[in-house]
Amino acid sequence: MQKITLKTIKEDSDFRTLIESANECLKTIGYTEHGLRHVGYVSATTANILRELGYDERTVELGAITGWIHDIGNAVNRKNHGITGATLAFELLNKKQADMKEICTIVSAIGNHEEESGIPVSPVSAALIIADKSDAHRSRVHYHKYNPEDIHDRVNMSIKKNALVVDEDKRVIRLVITMDETSAPIEYLQIYMSRMLLSEKAAAFLGCSFELVINGLLINRHTLPTESELSSTEKQVSSDEI
Numbered sequence: 426m427q428k429i430t431l432k433t434i435k436e437d438s439d440f441r442t443l444i445e446s447a448n449e450c451l452k453t454i455g456y457t458e459h460g461l462r463h464v465g466y467v468s469a470t471t472a473n474i475l476r477e478l479g480y481d482e483r484t485v486e487l488g489a490i491t492g493w494i495h496d497i498g499n500a501v502n503r504k505n506h507g508i509t510g511a512t513l514a515f516e517l518l519n520k521k522q523a524d525m526k527e528i529c530t531i532v533s534a535i536g537n538h539e540e541e542s543g544i545p546v547s548p549v550s551a552a553l554i555i556a557d558k559s560d561a562h563r564s565r566v567h568y569h570k571y572n573p574e575d576i577h578d579r580v581n582m583s584i585k586k587n588a589l590v591v592d593e594d595k596r597v598i599r600l601v602i603t604m605d606e607t608s609a610p611i612e613y614l615q616i617y618m619s620r621m622l623l624s625e626k627a628a629a630f631l632g633c634s635f636e637l638v639i640n641g642l643l644i645n646r647h648t649l650p651t652e653s654e655l656s657s658t659e660k661q662v663s664s665d666e667i
Contacts, residue, residue, distance in 0.1 A: 468492030
């Protein structure tokens, strides 16, 4: 048995090949970027959420590892890629003689990150869901294949800024998005509503509320907090801006 690290997983050629193959498969069928940029974002953001909420460093690292490999099932098929990815990850991690309890934490999170069938089952699982579902941004669009008639391309292309903020004191996780006229908030909600609802469940699992703010409008509560209500402990845990 050995203690796996994010570094060893990143250096593993099998995992890297699966990530790159998954991205190529999804690019071929018209999906946004799911390669090293996406998994890097999800890995770092999952870890940052857990860290800001006070989880121990081993849980934080398991979150980072899970984020890095969460989408490898797309190398097989988009449908049920969470369950497929969990199966692939189990075999590869077991081959590395990783601790079985830690393997279970990782694969259960991977197997539950899809909005169609997933549900938060652990802190790592909940943080992974929020990190994954928050990654909408123009850098995910394959520019040479950009199709303005495709709502996914259009919505992602419109997002100029995306930031995820954690306030440990107020137990709030807030996704702040700035969109331009390329698309509109209603189109974002058309394709991301089920993901945001799952993010609300994930935040609740972590003992937090989840807030979605688009172009300054708080979508899922009545009023934004005033400046005096904002906690000094509020931390930005991810950011994409162009």
